[in-house]
Amino acid sequence: MAEFSVNTNRFDPYRTFMFQVMVDGSIVAGVSKVGALTRTTEVVTHRPGNTLSHQYVSPGLTKHEPIVLERGVTFDPAFHEWANEVYNPEGLGGVSLRHFRKDIVVTLMNLQGVAVRSYKVFRCWPSAYTALPELSANDNAIAIQSLTLQNEGWELDEAIVETAEF
Numbered sequence: 001m002a003e004f005s006v007n008t009n010r011f012d013p014y015r016t017f018m019f020q021v022m023v024d025g026s027i028v029a030g031v032s033k034v035g036a037l038t039r040t041t042e043v044v045t046h047r048p049g050n051t052l053s054h055q056y057v058s059p060g061l062t063k064h065e066p067i068v069l070e071r072g073v074t075f076d077p078a079f080h081e082w083a084n085e086v087y088n089p090e091g092l093g094g095v096s097l098r099h100f101r102k103d104i105v106v107t108l109m110n111l112q113g114v115a116v117r118s119y120k121v122f123r124c125w126p127s128a129y130t131a132l133p134e135l136s137a138n139d140n141a142i143a144i145q146s147l148t149l150q151n152e153g154w155e156l157d158e159a160i161v162e163t164a165e166f
Helices: 079-088
Strands: 019-023 031-034 039-046 056-064 065-071 103-107 115-130 143-152 154-156
Touching: 079 115, 079 154, 103 143
Parallel strands: none
Antiparallel strands: 019 103, 031 065, 039 056, 065 143, 103 115, 115 143, 115 154
């Protein structure tokens, strides 16, 4: 039985290496890794006073885990500028409370570069920023900077539907 309704010969799930991240309507250059979109809902247990040994469970508060974006160090100032919206070395007077929260869009693509899943992540703001990683003359590695984004939830863009692959 086919796993995909349009691409009936496809049985494999999509790969994780074709994606893009948009902030303020622009693709963020060089993002090489996006942390998982994860939410957890607390479990609230309760027991009526007339029950000896049975416990009931209900959903409690839902938390959306931070998302970490990683990319190679470049001259693109996007991470640095956004991180400085929350922190400014001149003190609280320099922090922009108007612009530090932003919606982002994370889009997964198939091998032909066609969007197959897209999520809008709401009210993100940087809680941690690594401008320059630990440097070592003994490593053969790329210098990676990271931005940890707190968020208030995400939703699937249901307008993106499965398209025929070639």
